Amino acid sequence: MDHTFDAPPADRELLDFAVGLATRAGQVSVQGFFGEWGSRRKEDGSEVTEIDLAVEELVRDELARRMPEDGIYGEEKGSTVGLSGRRWIIDPINGTTSFTRRWPLFSNDIAYEDEHGPALGVINMPMSRQMVVAGRGLGCWVLTGENPDLKTGHRARVTKRTSTRGARTQALNPAGWPEELLTTLHRQVFLMASMGCIVDLVTGRADAVVIAGPPMGYEDVAPMPVIVSEAGGRVTDLGPVVKLPSASRRHARPLAAPGESPSTSSTRTSARHAESTHLTPRGPPFGRTTGV
Secondary structure, three states: OOOOOOOOOOOHHHHHHHHHHHHHHHHHHHHHHOOOOOEEEOOOOOEEEHHHHHHHHHHHHHHHHHOOOOEEEEOOOEEEOOOOOOEEEEEEEEOHHHHHOOOOOOEEEEEEEEOOEEEEEEEEEOOOOEEEEEEOOOEEEEEEOOOOOHHHOEEOOOOOOOOOOOOEEEEEOHHHOOHHHHHHHHHHOEEEEOOOOHHHHHOOOOOEEEEOOOOOOHHHHOOHHHHHHHOOOEEEEOOOOOOOOOOOOOOOOOOOOEOEOOEEEEEEOOOOOOEEEEEEOOOOOOOOOOOO
């Protein structure tokens, strides 16, 4: 399923607001990374820290103050129903496992959906002071430094590679991949460990990203469609079971409803040098690779 955004541009002021919100979330995360905090296991076995909760609370409080009629879905506190038909999606610390092990590879992710579908996406990597932001019809931007600002950012674009053969392909969660997927990819692409994932994809450090294996939450992937598309790429899926937010539908559907957990994979395709991001169910059979 490709993502093309045949819809009005997103609100630039709203994108500025999201950048500021992600910046504040990053500041709290960095302070916590070097500090002390408690953690516990959730019902699904994943770990949550006091910093995850603090970051989500900060974002929720600001959204409630500035956008009181918008809905919110957050990884840690679930859904807050809104009245506007618009919704914010929060992953306060995407990569809690990295955070708890003091690996500086986590991010603060924020997405926004309006009546036309995916509108904004923000992935903030506070430890490297790098943020990727995109707005529907506004482009994708890389912001750096302690106080990121769209005025000083530069445009992000996927690479111009047109063949999957030898493509620098980052693998996310490969420990849970089926052997057939690993074997097929090794024969076709240059497979690398995932460090920045979508951030590396849209800044040209990787030609493709494959995300498969263990289930992911909606909040993990919600920023991807608008970010990848506005950087000149595509978001597609290998299987028919995953629900993607479609900008062509007036009322967008989530990648997976809260409680469902799709996995994602990506590879480069299309004569227009578009990047493809494929969403597949957990543990899919992988008997082919996509071509150009």
